[in-house]
Amino acid sequence: MYAQRNLIKMKHVITADEDNCRADRIIRSLFRDAGYAHVQKLFRQRDVKCNRKKISAADRLRTGDILEIFADLSEKKQQEPRRNEKLFRRLQRMIVFENEDFFALNKPTGLAVQSGVKISMCVDTLIKSYSSCECRLVHRLDRDTSGLLLIAKNQKSARKLTKLFREGKIHKTYLAIVDGEISGSGLIENFLKKSFRGNEEKMHVSNEGQLAVTKYSSLELMGCYTLLELNPFTGRKHQLRAHCADVLKAPILGDKKYNPQPTHKELFLHASKLCIQELGVEITAEIPMHFRKFLTDMRGVAQR
Secondary structure, rough: OOOOOOOEEEEOOHHHOOOOEEEEHHHHHOOOOHHHHHHHHHHHOOOEEOEEHHHHHHOOOOOOOOEOOOOHHHHHHHHOOOOOOOHHHHHHHHHEEOOOOEEEEOOOOOOOOOEEOOEEHEEEEEEHHOOOOOOOOOOOOOOOOOEEEEEEEEHHHHHHHHHHOOOOOOOOEEEEEEEOOOOOOOEEEEEEEEEEEEOEEEEOOOOOOOEEEEEEEEEEEEEOOOEEEEEEEEOOHHHHHHHHHHHHHOOOOOOOOOOOOOOOOOOOEEEEEEEEHHHOEEEEEOOOHHHHHHHHHHHHHHHH
């Protein structure tokens, strides 16, 4: 059905750094000028094989595998679309830290990290406009949570950062304004389990769930509200939101999922600092405008 290519344009032996990576990502790392659409077309036309067998773009290759490409990707350089400058400028305005291996964004509230149903714009779309085609997400933030998000520039960096996150060696600090009076500090240690009510997904405390650990410290009391510093030691879905609502009995302002009577449109949860001690890096991100305005207003009320 497909014409077989007799000439192998390229042969590549999978290295240890590429072990367990998707085939399409390996090809794009080898050919920086090859666009996503063209690489996917190679797989549809069966122009890519591994160990003499046809493979799909999503197949993960192992160290020592022999990748064969029956096409000259360098010929396609001029056929790829130009970078979307509008998206690139939007991405640049969000960057608060950058080095050779990764960069950090101060993500605004309301911007999803990845695409999905009824999501036309997300961080994943924006980073495709970056000059390096190998940029990739290494962790997530909820759509309505603002703050720091790390993006790796290459495969090696992505693996390193993912490993540090998994081992708890990247220390995260969040700021939250909660509906309730919380004083002092403490450590929350329990188990969270996912549950569904209709199409709504929530996390709740259950001994059948996964371990979730959060340190909290009260920074400022503002009437019936409290500014909290939150340090998650595990990375469970909605961990901070569930701990504030279910354990502290002080839901985060604007949390439509865990606050039965939200009085604010935006979520008041912000990833403010990341500390990567092993790399000697500490990154901070300013709080968003709605967060700053609320603090200013409440402090003004307190001074009257």
